[in-house]
Amino acid sequence: MEAAARVIARRGVRGLRVEELAAEAGVSTALIYYHFKDRAGILRRTLEFINDRAGSYTTERAPDAAPLDPRQELEQALLLELQDDDTIRENSTAWGELRASAIFEPHLREDLAKATLVWVQEIADLLGRVRPMATAAALAVAAERLTALVEGLSMRWLSGILPLDHARELVLDAVEAELERLGRR
Amino acid sequence: MEAAARVIARRGVRGLRVEELAAEAGVSTALIYYHFKDRAGILRRTLEFINDRAGSYTTERAPDAAPLDPRQELEQALLLELQDDDTIRENSTAWGELRASAIFEPHLREDLAKATLVWVQEIADLLGRVRPMATAAALAVAAERLTALVEGLSMRWLSGILPLDHARELVLDAVEAELERLGRR
DNA sequence: ATGGATTGACTAAAATTTCAGTTAGAGTCG
DNA sequence: CGACTCTAACTGAAATTTTAGTCAATCCAT
Structure with a gap:
């Protein structure tokens, strides 16, 4: 395997x-x-x-590090697929392939849809923990945007047109933007 | 062809x-x-x-419609690939495929990188027209995020896990968020 | 010595690539 | 005009390569 x-x-x-x-x-x-x-x-x-x-797998952390606050947990969850590690790169590549194949092979869609939904929901929950006053609908669309962004950036990273560090920064900035947005409602 | x-x-x-x-x-x-x-x-x-x-190609508009302001032009440019039209769907699908293939076929990367860069630059220019006071660097990262988001959403749309209308709304919200962000610096 | 694990050598099918021509039309000369 | 040559576009058929999948024979741990 x-x-x-x-x-x-x-x-x-x-x-x-x-x-x-x-x-x-x-x-x-x-x-x-x-x-x-x-x-x-x-x-x-x-x-x-x-x-x-x-x-x-999860992002590596020093064993004696302080526990993560919700904001950090959110960031880690989004950056999970964007790491310089052979195993993770393999997994990201395979996921990207699965997503791309699903366009032409409808029988793959069900699995893909389910996995995507789970991920989006997870991110929405984490966003909700950072911004407890936001509505569920607002959290949902923010999560959809952030996860779709990660998928888009992941593809650019894997095809070698975007350095990993830059991709990670863009994600973190986007998190910042979405949180500001959710805070101002 | x-x-x-x-x-x-x-x-x-x-x-x-x-x-x-x-x-x-x-x-x-x-x-x-x-x-x-x-x-x-x-x-x-x-x-x-x-x-x-x-x-x-471009989004269809009534021939007697008022000319677009920069904000509208920006939105049109980003929504270009997300339209319910056979040719556009065909183009988006083929384009997504080429992006996915470039991960495994390095000879495609150069063209892909160039095309992506052109698109990002175009969006950065349009953003700059709406927010003339923003720095070039801020415009560039905003454009990168928006275009990567569109790519991610396009893939979800094409693989049937995200309705087109919803994808378009998410893009428009993201434009709103990025513009607010650029305005507050 | 038995049975699961393993292999080299193979087949069949599918896909790419080549080749020996044919055809239609454009130019040229007497 | 009209017989000719030349060429780009085109084709049917076959060669070549690639790939999935099979099978009888062998290895080896118990």
Whole structure:
């Protein structure tokens, strides 16, 4: 599964070749077919793997650091996919691929819609913790904007046209802007 | 080139088959190779074509409507890719595909980077017309955020998880927020 | 010695690319 | 005019390459 994640990060879901995956994992192609039914099965299992793994990582923090306040938690949650770490880059790439593939493969849409909704809701909750007086509707649209922005910036970062640091700054500025906005109502 | 844009919008960059393109264009596959060096050449030229074509269309307006003020022009420019029109949807889809493909095909990156830069600069200029007192740096980051947001929302719209109207509202709200922000410095 | 894990060598199908021409029209000369 | 040459656009068919998927044989831990 780790080899599959690496290959997908390198070639994309649609660029994954079973032979390349086998080489990456250091085994024969036949063994891949012994463990997985077919190419679609490889993809399905790998996306599950990536999904599970995405839930488990978080931004690194010194073990003795002070606990995060809601604002910091919000920022961390939004910057989760924008980190200079091989695993995270693999996960972000795979997610981006999934999003892009969903345009052409309707059966992927359901999973994508669900995952997106969960993420947006999570961000809306965190925004609500920083701005307890804001209405649910205002929090929802702010969360939609922030998450869509992160997705757009993530794509630019991964395609090498935007440095990671800059992408992160843009997100933090946007958080600042949205919070100011929610505060002034 | 029009046929290529249609096929890419239907199947994606990596789903484009030279044979399908030939059929769509009503010619033989051999003719494709007469006019283009190879598959990569088709892709490169199609990217240019889509890029050029994106520059030529604009939101429809009644012929007797009042001329646009800078704020309206800005909004139109950002909403350009988010319209319920076959050609525009086709262009947006193809454009999104090319962005996604550029992650895995470095030879596409240069064109992508250039086109993105031009767009960001255009939006920065329009922002500057609405907020003449803002610094160039502030305009630039605002433009980067707005354009990245549009890209993120466009992807959600095209993959069917966000209604077009809602996407457009989110963009307009974001413009409002960025302009307020630029005004208060 | 048994059974799950593994492989090299293979097939079939699909996709890209090449090639040996054909065709239609434009220019040229007598 | 009209017989000719020349060329760009075009095609059918076949070569080549790429890729998913199969299978009989082998390895190896228990």
